[in-house]
Amino acid sequence: MTTAKDLFVITLDHPGPEHAVGQGDLSLALAGAELIDLIGxxxxxxxxxxxxxGESPTLDDQLLGEAAERLTRQPPHERVEEWLWRRGQDLSAAYxxxxxxxxxLTRKRSGLLSFGKDVVExxxxxxxxxxAARWEAQEPVLTALASAVGIGERSDETPGLxxxxxxAVxxxxHDAVMELEAVRQRRTIENSAFANLWRG
Structure with missing residues (x-):
């Protein structure tokens, strides 16, 4: 499997301590994982x-091949952060x-009731x-990407890459995930202020 697929599996096997990984955060990290494999x-x-x-190598993975095809080939070439936001659009759902x-992956019902929510595992x-072996070995790229979405120790440092x-990727x-979180917090504050305005 690719780094992106490994990352997706790790997010399910090792959910964050406070809450599940956000789809937007994960999509950005998956786009970064694809980019790292494309560099490799x-x-x-x-x-x-x-x-x-560069050259268009033959890639065994369909999603990674699709990522390679979507690279901007005409100058001025795309910035890394622009790629993350563009490629990351709904990428977690695609994975x-x-x-x-x-x-x-398989789906199973959560809860005691038959109409409980579907959970993917x-x-x-x-x-x-x-x-799992890459994760247990603390493979630097995988752990650095996982930390960006709140799995393992969150750190802005990227040692050993x-x-x-x-x-750079x-x-x-990390920067894109922090930016997304800032947008979420701003919207929460704006929504709260709007609700208070209506309450009078």
Missing amino acids: SGAVTVDGDRLVP QAALEEDGE PVDTPGRRRA GDEAVT VAAV
């Missing part, structure tokens, strides 16, 4: 803060559907075991 395959390089597409189709597959381009993911 030679499909793209990072020049400053811009993504410069959930793909993993369910591949038999990596990983199936015990080689893919899940590989993701060993590559400037990968470090992980930092951009």
Whole structure:
């Protein structure tokens, strides 16, 4: 499986201490994970803060191949953060559907009642075991991306990544998730102020 798929599985196996990972946060991190795998395959390089597409390698994963096809090939090339927001649009839903189709996830009812909410959980597959092994080994890229969405120890530091381009992507993911949280908080404050206005 890809880093993005491993990350998705880890978010289900290790939910955050306070609440489930937000879909928007996860989508941004998945876009970053795709980008890191594309850097590793030679499909793209990072020049400053811009993504410069390289050759189009044959990629075994459909979603990763789709990500490579969506790279902006004409200059001025896209900034890393712009890629995260554009590619990240509803990306967690796309990964959930793909993993369910591949038999990596299953749905089950939560609660005692038969009409309880559907919950998605990983199936015990080689893919899940590989993701778990990367997590247990504290693989730097996976743990850094997971920390961005509140899994494991949240940290702005990105030690041990060993590559400037990968470090830049992980930092951009952390920044984008913080920006999304700031937007959420602003909306909450605005909604509260509006409700108080109507209450008089």
